[in-house]
Amino acid sequence: MDLALERNIPAVDNDRDLIRQIAVGNEDALRRLYDAYGQRMVAYALRITGDMAAAEEAVQESLVAVWQGAGKYRGDSRAITWLLGIVHHKALNQVRGRAVASLDAHESLANDPPASDPLPDEQVIAHEQRRMVRAGLKALSLEHRLALELVFYQGLSLNEVAEVCGCPVGTVKSRLNYAKASLRGALDRAGLREGSEHE
Amino acid sequence: MSEHTRISDLLPEYVSGALEPEGRQAVEKHLAECSECRADLALWGYAAGVVQESSQAVSAPRRLADQALARTRAGGMTAGRKPANSLRRGAPILRRGALKLQHGGQILRAQIPLVQREIWPASAAVMALGYIAALIAEHSGFVYALAPLIAAACVSLIYGPENDPAFELALSTPTSPRQILLARLALVFGYNLGLVLVATLGLLPVLPMPVLGELALAWLAPMTFLSAAALLLSLWIGAPNAISVTYVAWLVQLLSGPLRSPQMGVRLSPAVTEILSAYQGLWQSPPALLALSALLFAAAIWLAGRSESGRLAA
Numbered sequence: 144m145d146l147a148l149e150r151n152i153p154a155v156d157n158d159r160d161l162i163r164q165i166a167v168g169n170e171d172a173l174r175r176l177y178d179a180y181g182q183r184m185v186a187y188a189l190r191i192t193g194d195m196a197a198a199e200e201a202v203q204e205s206l207v208a209v210w211q212g213a214g215k216y217r218g219d220s221r222a223i224t225w226l227l228g229i230v231h232h233k234a235l236n237q238v239r240g241r242a243v244a245s246l247d248a249h250e251s252l253a254n255d256p257p258a259s260d261p262l263p264d265e266q267v268i269a270h271e272q273r274r275m276v277r278a279g280l281k282a283l284s285l286e287h288r289l290a291l292e293l294v295f296y297q298g299l300s301l302n303e304v305a306e307v308c309g310c311p312v313g314t315v316k317s318r319l320n321y322a323k324a325s326l327r328g329a330l331d332r333a334g335l336r337e338g339s340e341h342e
Numbered sequence: 343m344s345e346h347t348r349i350s351d352l353l354p355e356y357v358s359g360a361l362e363p364e365g366r367q368a369v370e371k372h373l374a375e376c377s378e379c380r381a382d383l384a385l386w387g388y389a390a391g392v393v394q395e396s397s398q399a400v401s402a403p404r405r406l407a408d409q410a411l412a413r414t415r416a417g418g419m420t421a422g423r424k425p426a427n428s429l430r431r432g433a434p435i436l437r438r439g440a441l442k443l444q445h446g447g448q449i450l451r452a453q454i455p456l457v458q459r460e461i462w463p464a465s466a467a468v469m470a471l472g473y474i475a476a477l478i479a480e481h482s483g484f485v486y487a488l489a490p491l492i493a494a495a496c497v498s499l500i501y502g503p504e505n506d507p508a509f510e511l512a513l514s515t516p517t518s519p520r521q522i523l524l525a526r527l528a529l530v531f532g533y534n535l536g537l538v539l540v541a542t543l544g545l546l547p548v549l550p551m552p553v554l555g556e557l558a559l560a561w562l563a564p565m566t567f568l569s570a571a572a573l574l575l576s577l578w579i580g581a582p583n584a585i586s587v588t589y590v591a592w593l594v595q596l597l598s599g600p601l602r603s604p605q606m607g608v609r610l611s612p613a614v615t616e617i618l619s620a621y622q623g624l625w626q627s628p629p630a631l632l633a634l635s636a637l638l639f640a641a642a643i644w645l646a647g648r649s650e651s652g653r654l655a656a
Binding site for chain 2: 202203291
């Protein structure tokens with residue numbers, strides 16, 4: 144069974160050229176870079192700030208930083224890793240000094256709709272598992288949720304996650320393992336985890 | 343690391359599709375025979391689904407790029423360049439000083455999580471071993487022989503792409519590479535200086551200690567010089583080579599006295615004896631060592647800003 148998830152992430156072959164053009168003052172190049180990666184930048188900023196206005200402010204500041212720092216981009220990292228690293232820094236500055244929103248704004252955007260018709264057993268279990276995982280994710284700390292966002296939505300490797308968060312790759316692995324144990328506990332308590340009967 | 347642990351660490355990237363074909367094959371082979379990993383795979387699948395579902399629902403307003411460009415125009419910012427330093431314009435001297443101090447403090451704090459975190463416990467552990475050895479042997483020389491080695495190893499690991507996962511990002515921030523290097527140097531060297539001072543204070547009640555001038559001769563000047571040399575060399579030939587070269591230099595210094603001693607029975611030619619004597623003389627001259635250290639530190643900081651790649655050879 145291949146659970147690799149299909150994602151519709153835009154592939155830009157000439158990112159490095161685009162960033163070079165930004166470095167020499169091409170405004171249209173910045174717009175094109177934003178067209179390619181803006182959605183992912185905003186989604187990541189929102190994951191950190193929990194507030195859409197603060198997320199938009201952080202992305203705007205990131206774009207200004209890109210405009211000023213484009214000349215220093217050497218292309219060792221992928222453009223998305225570089226951009227998310229800047230967003231990470233700017234969005235954390237936004238939340239610093241104020242309490243992080245207790246409700247993850249993403250949650251209000253994607254809740255399971257109530258089942259209007261009776262569902263078959265398998266679907267009921269899957270629905271319930273998703274609900275428990277969602278509740279488990281909500282209970283995680285910001286740094287653990289960010290690791291999951293960077294891996295599962297942004298499609299980064301663990302090394303790239305470490306680069307964005309500015310921590311060793313071993314720390315990223317620990318965060319993922321902690322998140323896994325926490326989600327596993329949530330499903331076990333509800334008696335919903337596949338294979339839990341073997342342990 | 344067991345195969346199970348290795349594959350377990352790869353599962354998130356397998357689910358996201360970020361894994362290379364060889365990694366995918368290894369995961370699939372292991373999954374066929376490990377029920378625990380199959381259960382974890384299902385769990386990661388659910389987590390990935392929930393994360394993707396919520397992030398896909400976020401929309402990015404087109405206006406953000408235009409608003410950012412309007413900001414750059416209003417601020418007179420040139421592409422690829424840092425903004426003019428507002429501290430230089432019009433602020434009273436005291437306020438400027440306070441703001442600069444605050445800015446310096448922010449840079450220092452920001453560097454703490456970026457310095458390799460193993461440095462802190464490792465230096466403390468080695469210094470503790472030196473302290474215990476000094477107590478057992480009733481000789482403070484153990485602490486002072488270790489101090490320059492610990493400081494040199496730590497300082498050679500503070501800067502450069504191989505030592506900092508966020509190096510490229512750090513270069514793209516308004517903080518200059520020289521400020522980053524200086525801040526990390528201050529943190530790590532200051533920490534090691536503190537460790538040796540604590541060890542020295544801990545030895546005071548049990549061992550006779552030399553006067554302050556001799557103390558500087560024993561470890562402060564050599565520690566500073568070896569650190570400066572290690573920093574400059576790490577920018578040039580990489581941290582492992584810098585550590586090797588400085589360790590050899592320090593060991594030769596430690597051994598040059600005993601080697602020349604008649605009790606050791608080592609026959610050295612007069613020329614070698616003279617070279618060793620001059621070499622040891624340099625290490626026993628704090629003013630010369632401190633002056634050389636200042637030169638080496640200045641060269642390292644200048645080169646860090648000049649290369650912007652973190653390595654002279656890059």
